[in-house]
Amino acid sequence: MGYNRLIVLFIFFGTILFLLDVQGVFAEGTAAGTSVSNTATVTFKVGGTPQTPVSHVPTTFLVDRKINLTVAQLGSSVTVAPGSNDQVLAFTVTNTS
């Protein structure tokens, strides 16, 4: 196997591992909007005779989206001449949760 081919293989598997890792980050925690349902069922007897099992209406709740923002200015201070318009200050907003 040539040296170049080995490098290509390394890059290929490296990319796959990276993608798997990224997916792992997204898979952390149940997705927001998921409905989580719970149902219990009771079985019992009356006078020694088994009765039809009884369930209740399912209890559900929705998974909420957690937002924890950090805001950081991009670059250092911006010099603006007096009277000028449309000057830009850039920020990045990141949801860290």
Next chain:
Amino acid sequence: MYKEKLMRSVFCGLGVVVFLFAVSSAAIAADKLVLSNSVFQEVEVTNADGKKEIKQVPVSTAFPQSELIYVITYKNTGDKPAEDVVINNPIAKELVYKDQSGKGANAVLFVSVDGGKNYGDLAVLRIPTKQGADRPAQVTDITDLQFKLKKQVQPQEEGTVSFRAVLK
């Protein structure tokens, strides 16, 4: 003529049997246990005296990693005692049962790690491995809970069982 009469009485007899059966099953259906279920979360609130206390509030939405409290209420609405009462509660796949949290007056808790096929104490349950062997089951393997009541539930009597789980 005789044959016709015989047929008529057989049909009448059948009708009476069906009627009696319907009446008796209606009577059996009246001997009923009714279940209800609520889900809560604990929040810290400051009371009128300025002291902080933990309160359980009903849940409609929850964040991942939060702890939920499920309370199942049973009530005997029939007029005869209910025996051998067993409440089964599968754990949703989005939840992990919190160890030792299953409780209930006069109730003994068993768990399942195979989707409710077998129940027992967690300590004796095992999980098959891919290598064909098995390993001791862990809390995170629990798929279903089973509360067995030690006593009969008398007419109009009600009680609760509860457990906690964490949202994945």
